[in-house]
Amino acid sequence: MRIEVDWTRCDGHGLCARLLPEKVGLDEWGFPVIDTPEIGDDLVPHARRAVGACPALALRLVPG
Amino acid sequence: MTLWYLARAAGLIAFLAATGSVVLGALASTGHRADDRSRDRRVLRQLAHRSAAVVTVAMLGLHVVLVVTDSFVDLSVPGALVPFTAGYRGFALGLGTLAAYSLAAVAVSGAARGRLAASARSARHWRALHASAYVVWLLSLGHGILAGTDTGRWWTWVLYAGCAAAVAGALVARLVVADRHESTSPLAAARRQLTTGGVR
Amino acid sequence: MLETHPTVSRLLTAPAGTPRHRNQDELVGLAQQVRLLGRGGAGFPVATKLAAMPRGRAVQVLVNGSESEPASQKDRTLMRQAPHLVLDGALLVARALDTRHVTVLVHDPGATDALTRAVRERSDASRVRVVAHAGGFVSGEVRAAIRLVDGAPAVPPGRRVLPHESGVGGAPTFASNVETFAQLALLSSLGADGYAAIGSAAEPGTTLLTLVGDVSGPGVVEVPTGLPLAALLPGQDTDPRPVLIGGYHGSWVSDIRDLRVERPGLREAGLPLNAGVVARLSNDTCALAEVVAVSTWLAGQSAGQCGPCFFGLPAVARDAYALLHGRPSTADLDRRVAQLPGRGACAHPDGAAMFIRTALTTMTAEVEEHRRHGTCGRPWLQELPTGPAPAVRSAS
Ligand code: SF4
Ligand code: SF4
Numbered sequence: 001m002r003i004e005v006d007w008t009r010c011d012g013h014g015l016c017a018r019l020l021p022e023k024v025g026l027d028e029w030g031f032p033v034i035d036t037p038e039i040g041d042d043l044v045p046h047a048r049r050a051v052g053a054c055p056a057l058a059l060r061l062v063p064g
Numbered sequence: 065m066t067l068w069y070l071a072r073a074a075g076l077i078a079f080l081a082a083t084g085s086v087v088l089g090a091l092a093s094t095g096h097r098a099d100d101r102s103r104d105r106r107v108l109r110q111l112a113h114r115s116a117a118v119v120t121v122a123m124l125g126l127h128v129v130l131v132v133t134d135s136f137v138d139l140s141v142p143g144a145l146v147p148f149t150a151g152y153r154g155f156a157l158g159l160g161t162l163a164a165y166s167l168a169a170v171a172v173s174g175a176a177r178g179r180l181a182a183s184a185r186s187a188r189h190w191r192a193l194h195a196s197a198y199v200v201w202l203l204s205l206g207h208g209i210l211a212g213t214d215t216g217r218w219w220t221w222v223l224y225a226g227c228a229a230a231v232a233g234a235l236v237a238r239l240v241v242a243d244r245h246e247s248t249s250p251l252a253a254a255r256r257q258l259t260t261g262g263v264r
Numbered sequence: 265m266l267e268t269h270p271t272v273s274r275l276l277t278a279p280a281g282t283p284r285h286r287n288q289d290e291l292v293g294l295a296q297q298v299r300l301l302g303r304g305g306a307g308f309p310v311a312t313k314l315a316a317m318p319r320g321r322a323v324q325v326l327v328n329g330s331e332s333e334p335a336s337q338k339d340r341t342l343m344r345q346a347p348h349l350v351l352d353g354a355l356l357v358a359r360a361l362d363t364r365h366v367t368v369l370v371h372d373p374g375a376t377d378a379l380t381r382a383v384r385e386r387s388d389a390s391r392v393r394v395v396a397h398a399g400g401f402v403s404g405e406v407r408a409a410i411r412l413v414d415g416a417p418a419v420p421p422g423r424r425v426l427p428h429e430s431g432v433g434g435a436p437t438f439a440s441n442v443e444t445f446a447q448l449a450l451l452s453s454l455g456a457d458g459y460a461a462i463g464s465a466a467e468p469g470t471t472l473l474t475l476v477g478d479v480s481g482p483g484v485v486e487v488p489t490g491l492p493l494a495a496l497l498p499g500q501d502t503d504p505r506p507v508l509i510g511g512y513h514g515s516w517v518s519d520i521r522d523l524r525v526e527r528p529g530l531r532e533a534g535l536p537l538n539a540g541v542v543a544r545l546s547n548d549t550c551a552l553a554e555v556v557a558v559s560t561w562l563a564g565q566s567a568g569q570c571g572p573c574f575f576g577l578p579a580v581a582r583d584a585y586a587l588l589h590g591r592p593s594t595a596d597l598d599r600r601v602a603q604l605p606g607r608g609a610c611a612h613p614d615g616a617a618m619f620i621r622t623a624l625t626t627m628t629a630e631v632e633e634h635r636r637h638g639t640c641g642r643p644w645l646q647e648l649p650t651g652p653a654p655a656v657r658s659a660s
Contacts, residue, residue, distance in 0.1 A: 015103055
């Protein structure tokens, strides 16, 4: 699985970084920095939680 | 008779949980501060919002089953399923039936939130659908006041007034915060410009 | 000046007229034989794009002539000088796809006039729509161009959509740069062998370039592919200077000895040719000031949809400006530039980062001078255009 941000919607709330700190950092304005978007099986539940928590509906977990 | 008391209690708890869920949901998108503590508070608020919603659905289910199976009032299954056809307090129960159906839609939309994020258009529809939770809450308030056996006692009025104040307060807070965010966030302003004819 | 480099004049002087009919397979075959690549930004194989298209009356053909990069002139020159060849290419594709819906998106007023006149002059172009727009840099991106034609804000959508699935009006759309269409028309009339009689083996034919700054004859030129880049930059071996390849989303490179004007080879070297802008600064202008001016312009072109681009590009431009005036550390600048790529709905932040990063790594002497003294003593001559594009210089 891979995590994707729709940058036209992301508001920089930064909740994703709190729920998936293994993958998501934040820049100085609160927007996510994701170095490797591939999500290993162990992190998929956390990634789903982050997707569900994004207030802007900007995150997506896609196959691949 | 025991079932009847349980049914009323379940209904009341469902209403209280619904109030909590609506209040927390309205407050979910407030708090734009960019520090980790307020981010964590938002995450917790979301979690509480969802938990309260789950309690609402569970208690409502119990309430419906108990009311139909109880023999104290004569309510048939079709009477409960089709709004405004129940013999006993038909209008008041109709409101309850409608509230239950809309709650089902809101709950399903809430559960499918992640999947509906696929496109900008479906995200807009999602917001509209999920915002019908406010209507659910109003219907259930009406149902509670009109059908409730205890209505008229002083504590029920305190309860309903308190819940109404909480929901109204949360809604106002949400609108004010959204408004302030729109006018102070440069990105929000730029995006608004894009969609309102700032094309060239 | 123009005699000094081996230009050709094939595209800009090609005879035009109603092209002979080619069906989709023939056209795909021709494009495949000459390995034709799109002439906008991405350089995607035309045959692949064309083969993926369905046919039918609903299909749309979009000719992207928005050329919104101020340094580039080649598309407007082509549309002004050979509007009929552009229309030939568009109609050729439209007929092969069994459709009559052709839209040409234009930015430059002179090109708009030439195309509108050309449409009126011919009998087979009554259904061609010429749309003029005044959008910025990002609105030239193909998905933004599609939204612009549809009357929506000219910004790329947040989710990836492929034009051949959902383009103009939601219909399958074959969209490409104006030069691609002109090359297709030429290819159809010359045949694959005739077309490939000049140019390199990897990408036969010719290509249009816009030369900017201290080059042999600034302006638009048509050159055979495979031409050594040095042929366009006299004196580079005795006085090596950074050369910008691929315009404001491109890269600066100092050693051009092995480089040829040819998209596949340049891409392999990590230097995409993009829309074909090649620039070199003179020794009289402050190179860093030129870079800062372009960075500032790039920041202003952020469509304001995506946070990292909207906040990041202006911050980078401010850091670059501070460096120009002697800020000793480039740590903030380096960090912010490194964070730009991959974090937007379009490739604008990626391209901008490439431009600035490669400028800093090739202009080390200038950077050092500015860090120490806050100036290099040279004035800023605005050799890299950032305002409204200057008047077109003809290619022939
Ligand atoms: S939670 Fe959503 S809106 Fe917030 S930073 Fe992450 S992706 Fe952006
Ligand atoms: S990346 Fe920048 S230029 Fe591209 S759509 Fe987003 S804000 Fe606009």
